[in-house]
Amino acid sequence: MDFRIKNLWVINIRGVEIWITETIFNTWVIMLVLIAAAVVIRVKLGRFRDIPTGAQNAVETVIEAFDGFVRNTAGEKLMYLGNWFFMAFVFILTSNLSGITGLRPPTADWATTFAFALATFILIQVMGVMYNSKYIKNFFEPNPIFFPLNMIGELARPVSLSFRLFGNILAGMIIISLFHALVPIYLRFFIPAALHVYFDLFAGVLQTYIFCILSLIFIGVAASPEDM
Numbered sequence: 153m154d155f156r157i158k159n160l161w162v163i164n165i166r167g168v169e170i171w172i173t174e175t176i177f178n179t180w181v182i183m184l185v186l187i188a189a190a191v192v193i194r195v196k197l198g199r200f201r202d203i204p205t206g207a208q209n210a211v212e213t214v215i216e217a218f219d220g221f222v223r224n225t226a227g228e229k230l231m232y233l234g235n236w237f238f239m240a241f242v243f244i245l246t247s248n249l250s251g252i253t254g255l256r257p258p259t260a261d262w263a264t265t266f267a268f269a270l271a272t273f274i275l276i277q278v279m280g281v282m283y284n285s286k287y288i289k290n291f292f293e294p295n296p297i298f299f300p301l302n303m304i305g306e307l308a309r310p311v312s313l314s315f316r317l318f319g320n321i322l323a324g325m326i327i328i329s330l331f332h333a334l335v336p337i338y339l340r341f342f343i344p345a346a347l348h349v350y351f352d353l354f355a356g357v358l359q360t361y362i363f364c365i366l367s368l369i370f371i372g373v374a375a376s377p378e379d380m
Contacts, residue, residue, distance in 0.1 A: 157261055175261040182246050182258065225365055226372035230279065233371070240268055241364050248321055248356030251328070259359075260322040262314060269314035272367040276309070280374035287374060309370060313363060320359050324351030 161172040197208050218241070222234040247259040258264045280287035291302045328351055 157256070173261075174256050175258050175264060178250065178255050179247075179258045179264065181255070182243065182250060186242060186246060221365075222368060225368040227376065229283065230368075230372060230375060233275065233279075233368075236271075236275075237364055237368065240271075240367075241360060244268065244317070244363060245357065245360040248360055249352060251321075251325055251352045251356075257321050257325065259317055260325050262318045265318040266310065266314040268317075268363070269310035269367075272313060272370065273310040275367075276306075276370050276374045279371050283375035284377045286377055313366060317359050317363050320355055324355055327351065 158174040159171050160174060160177055163170040163172065193207065193211065197211065215238075218238050219231065219234055222237060223231060226233065244259060247257050247264070251257045251260075291306070292299050293302075
């Protein structure tokens with residue numbers, strides 16, 4: 153059974169090869185679905201009303217819940233990061249759940265999860281420097297000799313974040329594929345279905361939540377002098 157990422161097309165531009173992999177293609181598909189959904193929701197809502205009903209009420213409930221999530225995790229002063237993390241949450245969640253449809257989840261590719269983890273790492277450094285005057289100094293605490301160890305610990309954050317999400321999604325995909333291949337055909341509609349509920353639905357939602365809350369906690373701690 154081959155779990156490697158397939159290369160679908162190779163585009164040659166002036167001697168430079170651009171590989172369109174399965175991950176890239178599935179990412180485009182998910183992006184198009186999310187953009188289409190956003191356009192449909194915006195058109196359906198039309199003009200916002202003071203007293204929300206129907207779709208507007210549902211949208212406002214989701215946004216308010218996520219705003220509360222960001223506020224309680226990272227703090228009031230970092231609320232403007234909510235737009236980025238809402239996008240990240242929706243994309244990662246949709247990617248994790250895409251395995252139900254038969255697509256290979258983009259989050260089962262370390263390149264995807266590391267890209268999001270790297271964005272978190274950059275935000276940690278930027279927010280730390282912006283809001284915490286002692287942020288750089290803390291790398292040399294309690295003694296300058298600990299600077300290399302503190303740097304290793306800081307650089308380990310995007311690695312651990314990316315591998316946690318990547319490993320869980322890839323492991324679920326592998327286990328489900330093995331069961332599809334090994335169980336008798338008359339059981340494939342029962343046992344694999346239960347596994348899909350756990351690995352694609354439950355684990356997909358859980359890993360999305362863990363990635364976002366850890367990212368927000370790391371950023372919030374970096375931006376809070378009293379916590380450093």
